[in-house]
Amino acid sequence: MRLIKQLHFEKLKPLCPICRSNGQESFLEIRSVLKESNNSIIEGILICTNTQCLSEYPVIDGIPIIVSNLRTYISQNLIPILCRDDLTNTMESLLGDCFGPGSAFDTHRQHISTYAFDHYGDLDPQETTKSPASPGSIVKLLRQGLLSMEHNVRGPVIDIGCSVGRTSFELAKKFDEIVLGVDINFGMLKTASSILENKYVSYPRRKSGIAFERREFPAVFEKAGNVDFWVCDATALPFSDEVFSAGVSLNALDCVWSPYDHLKELARILMPGSRAIVSTPYDWTANATPVESWLGGHSQRSKHKGSSEAVLRSLLAGGDHPNAVEKLELISEEELPWTLRLHDRSFMEYLVQMIIVQKKSAS
Ligand SMILES: C[S@@+](CC[C@H](N)C(=O)[O-])C[C@H]1O[C@@H](n2cnc3c(N)ncnc32)[C@H](O)[C@@H]1O
Structure with missing residues (x-):
């Protein structure tokens, strides 16, 4: 059975924001599901399918974080994370x-x-x-x-x-x-x-x-x-x-x-x-x-x-x-x-x- 977030992913087909900012369309895929509940991904990792990029994006508390400057984002959001x-x-x-x-x-x-x-x-x-x-x-x-x-x-x-x-x-x-x-x-x-x-x-x-x-x-x-x-x-x-x-x-x-x-x-x-x-x-x-x-x-x-x-x-x-x-x-x-x-x-x-x-x- 597919998890709810997987279905949303298949429908919305998110792109790697780093590749997008370089003018390329590379899709993300779910690399791993680390924790799930109520048929939904709570913790996991998304990865860019472009083999030249392979950037990773976390799913934390059920929320995928898909921004280009992930390191800055995470360090600026320490308290809520x-x-x-x-x-x-x-x-x-x-x-x-x-x-x-x-x-x-x-x-x-x-x-x-x-x-x-x-x-x-x-x-x-x-x-x-x-x-x-x-x-x-x-x-x-x-x-x-x-x-x-x-x-x-x-x-x-x-x-x-x-x-x-x-x-x-x-x-x-x-x-x-x-x-x-x-x-x-x-x-x-x-x-x-x-x-x-x-x-x-x-x-x-x-x-x-x-x-x-x-x-x-x-x-x-x-x-x-x-x-x-x-x-x-x-x-x-x-x-x-x-x-x-x-x-x-x-x-x-x-x-x-x-x-x-x-x-x-x-x-x-x-x-x-x-x-x-x-x-x-x-x-x-x-x-x-x-x-x-x-x-x-x-x-x-x-x-x-x-x-x-x-x-x-x-x-x-x-x-x-x-x-x-x-x-x-x-x-x-x-x-x-x-x-x-x-x-x-x-x-x-x-x-x-x-x-x-x-x-x-x-x-
Ligand atoms: C004034 S609040 C309005 C929230 C809600 N739509 C409402 O009207 O009650 C503006 C929202 O925009 C979000 N926001 C600010 N900059 C953003 C950005 N670059 N991308 C996405 N959301 C952003 C803020 O975090 C905040 O939740």
């Missing part, structure tokens, strides 16, 4: 006090707290109406986008920047297809993968400062067997052209190091005629994206007067823009709310622009 999840809440709080605010451990817990609250808080029986904003804003955003996506979804679906994974589960409920959630953050995907494996959410919910409480509750999603979570870079996706029949990129465009490359990659991997939902609050920071790569948000003296919306429209309109994404056509745009919870007394309210784009058919 090696972090244990068997400690009691009390011991975790003591360690949190020792690591202190601003530590990698603290940043990791804060990210999980914020995104797990919004993605899964609607399923948490302990979540009361006392809080000024309710969870679930990302599910509402996705549902609104999906109204324009009935269109032609016959083949794998990709959820780029999926974080802790709720939108991937929602996409699997909606479409009878493989849904691949990809993100660059191993810690977020570890939460997503553990929900997939255990049908159970367990996350540290921030109260204030470095005080957290653990929330645990069941989360069962229909057709979750079609979902998989991989570490991939949105600006260099390890797939051949035209593999996906739909794409979703919610609030990731202003978090990647090159929004241009992200849009070009989205255009490349979509099948002709298929659509993608892209939303963004254009909340630019130089920590995530160098200013030269921001879409607007600077250079008010230019033709677009620093407007991010105008730059995005002009990229999709083709024309003379050096980074024009000629293969995508803008179908619609609207503005929608998106809320994130930072702690008991702090919420961030965004107004995101959501666009629907369609891959042009080859003429």
